[in-house]
Amino acid sequence: MSELLTAAQMRTAENTATDAGQVTGLELMERAGRGVVEAVFEEWPTLAASRHKAVVLCGPGNNGGDGFVVARLLKEWGWEVEVFLYGDAAKLSPDARVNYERWLCLGTITSNESLEGGYLSANFDLVIDAVFGTGLSRPLTEDAWLFCKEMYKAGIDVAIDVPSGFCSDSGRFLGESRSDFEGPLSVALTVTFERLRQGHALLPLAGVLRACAVKSIGIDQYLPDFRRETSVSYLSGQARIGASRKAVLNSTAQSSSHKYSHGHTLVLSGGAGRTGAARLSGRAALRIGAGLVTLGVPGSAQMEVASQVTGIMLKRVDSKEDLSGILEDERINVLCLGPGLGIERAGGLVPVAVAAGRACVLDADALSAYEGRPEALFDLVTETCILTPHGGEFARLFPDLAAKLNAPSLDGPAYSKVDATREAAARAGCVVLYKGADTVIASPDGRCSVNSALGERAAPWLATAGSGDVLAGFIAGLLARGFSPMSAAETGAWLHVECALSFGPGLIAEDLAEELPKVFKRLCS
Ligand SMILES: NC(=O)C1=CN([C@@H]2O[C@H](COP(=O)(O)OP(=O)(O)OC[C@H]3O[C@@H](n4cnc5c(N)ncnc54)[C@H](OP(=O)(O)O)[C@@H]3O)[C@@H](O)[C@H]2O)[C@@H](O)CC1
Numbered sequence: 001m002s003e004l005l006t007a008a009q010m011r012t013a014e015n016t017a018t019d020a021g022q023v024t025g026l027e028l029m030e031r032a033g034r035g036v037v038e039a040v041f042e043e044w045p046t047l048a049a050s051r052h053k054a055v056v057l058c059g060p061g062n063n064g065g066d067g068f069v070v071a072r073l074l075k076e077w078g079w080e081v082e083v084f085l086y087g088d089a090a091k092l093s094p095d096a097r098v099n100y101e102r103w104l105c106l107g108t109i110t111s112n113e114s115l116e117g118g119y120l121s122a123n124f125d126l127v128i129d130a131v132f133g134t135g136l137s138r139p140l141t142e143d144a145w146l147f148c149k150e151m152y153k154a155g156i157d158v159a160i161d162v163p164s165g166f167c168s169d170s171g172r173f174l175g176e177s178r179s180d181f182e183g184p185l186s187v188a189l190t191v192t193f194e195r196l197r198q199g200h201a202l203l204p205l206a207g208v209l210r211a212c213a214v215k216s217i218g219i220d221q222y223l224p225d226f227r228r229e230t231s232v233s234y235l236s237g238q239a240r241i242g243a244s245r246k247a248v249l250n251s252t253a254q255s256s257s258h259k260y261s262h263g264h265t266l267v268l269s270g271g272a273g274r275t276g277a278a279r280l281s282g283r284a285a286l287r288i289g290a291g292l293v294t295l296g297v298p299g300s301a302q303m304e305v306a307s308q309v310t311g312i313m314l315k316r317v318d319s320k321e322d323l324s325g326i327l328e329d330e331r332i333n334v335l336c337l338g339p340g341l342g343i344e345r346a347g348g349l350v351p352v353a354v355a356a357g358r359a360c361v362l363d364a365d366a367l368s369a370y371e372g373r374p375e376a377l378f379d380l381v382t383e384t385c386i387l388t389p390h391g392g393e394f395a396r397l398f399p400d401l402a403a404k405l406n407a408p409s410l411d412g413p414a415y416s417k418v419d420a421t422r423e424a425a426a427r428a429g430c431v432v433l434y435k436g437a438d439t440v441i442a443s444p445d446g447r448c449s450v451n452s453a454l455g456e457r458a459a460p461w462l463a464t465a466g467s468g469d470v471l472a473g474f475i476a477g478l479l480a481r482g483f484s485p486m487s488a489a490e491t492g493a494w495l496h497v498e499c500a501l502s503f504g505p506g507l508i509a510e511d512l513a514e515e516l517p518k519v520f521k522r523l524c525s
Pocket residue numbers: 010011013014028029032059060061062063064065066093131132133134135136137138139140141144160161162193217
């Protein structure tokens with residue numbers, strides 16, 4: 001697990017380091033430029049071995065300053081380099097100005113008039129975007145867009161910090177979408193410093209980046225104290241679930257304890273013909289380590305479910321009273337409600353389930369049942385609950401937050417999925433896991449993680465019917481094993497993607513839980 005930074009956190013770290021007299025801004029810029037060149041040669045080793053042609057598009061701030069450093073270093077490496085400048089050279093930031101002048105000792109600035117007519121794609125091996133970075137505070141002006149558009153059309157090979165126009169906190173393109181540019185946006189390599197920015201993990205930006213490199217510029221010790229609650233964790237491909245979590249997973253394989261000490265999950269099912277979703281959740285809970293799983297099924301569906309399950313037990317739950325009766329068994333420590341439950345049945349059963357005071361995963365219909373009256377749900381839930389909405393369900397429960405997220409972003413930093421999920425968790429008073437290829441998990445105390453299924457962890461085949469039901473079951477099973485709500489949501493979401501990656505394309509929801517043993521074996525070896 002690593003941390004994601006906001007632009008403000010990075011700026012503070014930079015200022016603290018320079019104020020402490022540890023380093024100058026100019027030196028940081030030099031290190032940043034050097035880091036970019038190193039990352040390029042690491043990504044494409046053949047480029048280091050011979051002469052190539054690069055173009056660096058620089059902007060008016062320090063991102064442009066980094067660009068001038070890169071241009072100089074590549075030129076000194078023996079490459080042919082051209083530089084374009086957006087904006088007035090007289091108004092460059094002071095450090096950028098120094099590097100602009102250093103560049104002028106080696107080369108020139110090409111007139112922006114040359115940019116048109118496919119000049120970039122026709123003439124260069126490497127197109128480097130150093131126009132705007134983390135300082136972008138408003139949508140690109142028309143002339144800034146005309147400058148950047150040529151770069152996007154050619155295809156950006158290297159973006160310094162962030163591709164220009166995107167907000168590095170939210171991952172959103174600032175302003176209205178650009179109807180005059182239809183090409184697919186894609187950036188081969190993005191090089192950033194010390195840690196990834198929050199926006200690198202969030203859509204749409206995360207979907208544009210093919211590879212990211214993080215280079216040190218020597219200010220790690222000035223980064224925020226990540227034990228504080230304001231940081232955002234990144235559950236990435238490199239993430240290794242913590243030792244305690246691993247120990248719990250390990251114990252599923254070598255248990256000498258009784259099954260009841262591994263918890264008992266009750267999954268409530270819908271009626272006949274709608275039981276598949278709950279069966280998926282139940283099996284997932286069992287596979288991930290719940291000692292026992294019971295499906296609570298209406299009488300009309302008992303035969304259907306009985307013919308489909310083996311390791312899972314069955315109890316008849318037609319009414320609230322039936323559910324209350326079953327919950328007298330205190331060994332049931334977790335409930336999972338929503339998948340295939342039906343809106344009406346959910347409306348009746350959710351209050352009883354939550355009032356029982358056990359850990360509780362509320363998904364799908366258990367959330368949609370509260371459309372138009374979300375406060376009723378928030379009044380019920382406690383911090384032992386987890387809400388797992390997808391985008392549609394999120395908008396039903398938090399229409400104002402969804403509207404903010406969908407409105408055009410006219411200022412930077414723009415309102416992000418991290419902001420929305422944090423607000424949602426604070427409002428609901430429990431952990432909220434907002435699904436997607438960039439799943440965001442937040443707890444009411446402000447802790448937050450992004451679980452990525454993008455970039456190196458892209459698993460688009462996870463968007464298949466029923467995969468969310470499996471996720472709900474994974475989380476419920478981990479809760480049964482004693483994970484805290486935040487940990488269960490993080491670990492469940494992370495393992496969900498690991499299973500999808502391990503299985504590969506062709507995956508259907510049924511395959512996910514069956515892939516777990518392989519994933520566990522790899523983790524525990
Ligand atoms: N922090 C660190 O630790 C380190 C940071 N480093 C580097 O610095 C970068 C951040 O630099 P930065 O803050 O100077 O901002 P940057 O992205 O260059 O843009 C600001 C310029 O753009 C302008 N501008 C803004 N919006 C605009 C618009 N819509 N249309 C047109 N213009 C617009 C804005 O103008 P203004 O708003 O002032 O009028 C200003 O001139 C960071 O990404 C990294 O590469 C490294 O050197 C190493 C250490």
